[in-house]
Amino acid sequence: MRVLLIYCHPRPDSFCAALRDAAAEALRSAGHAVEIRDLYAEGFSPALDAEERGRYYDQARGADRSEIASHVASLRRAEALVLVYPTWWFGLPAMLKGWLDRVWLPGIAFELGGPGGLRPLLTNIRRITIVTTYGSPRWLLWLVGWPDWRLFRRGIRTLCARRCRLEWLALTRMDSCTAQERQRFAARVRARLANAT
Numbered sequence: 001m002r003v004l005l006i007y008c009h010p011r012p013d014s015f016c017a018a019l020r021d022a023a024a025e026a027l028r029s030a031g032h033a034v035e036i037r038d039l040y041a042e043g044f045s046p047a048l049d050a051e052e053r054g055r056y057y058d059q060a061r062g063a064d065r066s067e068i069a070s071h072v073a074s075l076r077r078a079e080a081l082v083l084v085y086p087t088w089w090f091g092l093p094a095m096l097k098g099w100l101d102r103v104w105l106p107g108i109a110f111e112l113g114g115p116g117g118l119r120p121l122l123t124n125i126r127r128i129t130i131v132t133t134y135g136s137p138r139w140l141l142w143l144v145g146w147p148d149w150r151l152f153r154r155g156i157r158t159l160c161a162r163r164c165r166l167e168w169l170a171l172t173r174m175d176s177c178t179a180q181e182r183q184r185f186a187a188r189v190r191a192r193l194a195n196a197t
Contacts, residue, residue, distance in 0.1 A: 001127070001196070003027050004078035007038045008085040008096040015174070015182055019131050020084045022186045026193035027082070035074055039095045044071075046098020057106050071103045080127040080196065081160075086174070087134045090147050100156070109159045118159075125160035127196065128152060129167045131189055133174040167192065 005024055009016040020036070027034045039046075045067075048056075052067075065072060075081075085096050092100075104122075106112050111119040130152060149168055157164050169192060171177065171185040 001032045001079040002077055003032050003034045003080045004074050005034055005036045005082045008093050010040045016086055022190045023082055023193050026190040030194050046095045068103050072108050078125055081125050082129045084131045087132050087148055090144055120159045122159050123161045127165045131169045133171045135175040138172045
């Protein structure tokens with residue numbers, strides 16, 4: 001498969017960077033082609049300015065999307081999407097949320113109208129894998145309803161292939177877990193992605 005790996009963490013020495021490397025290595029060892037987009041290293045601008053928001057719904061073929069054209073091309077090439085990021089305040093880092101806001105646009109990720117209100121356009125993506133860390137314990141995530149999981153399960157996944165699979169690999173209690181627990185989680189990420197089909 002052609003896999004697009006979106007990495008979002010500001011520190012190159014973070015545990016998330018180790019998870020990104022583990023994920024990419026496992027996917028490549030399984031024979032997949034991996035394209036890594038590091039949003040911070042690229043200097044991706046997550047903020048929608050007034051002009052961009054004003055043309056948000058412009059689905060015309062000639063609409064100017066030059067600022068995000070390489071990200072759109074990456075999405076359209078991908079058969080699988082892997083996102084590696086830390087969960088902060090029960091949600092996505094602002095950089096990653098901005099990537100969704102600016103790249104997953106009408107005319108790119110979906111088309112407005114139709115019987116369900118929108119028609120998915122990223123039907124080339126058949127699998128989404130999330131690799132994330134939480135400072136919170138698992139019981140607290142259940143209490144607050146796993147908001148980031150719901151975003152991907154009920155929102156993002158519906159813009160992809162009809163039977164797009166969503167896999168969630170999460171390490172909880174990141175702020176207090178041991179080095180051994182982190183190593184076990186990285187090994188789990190490697191094992192799961194080495195068998196991704």
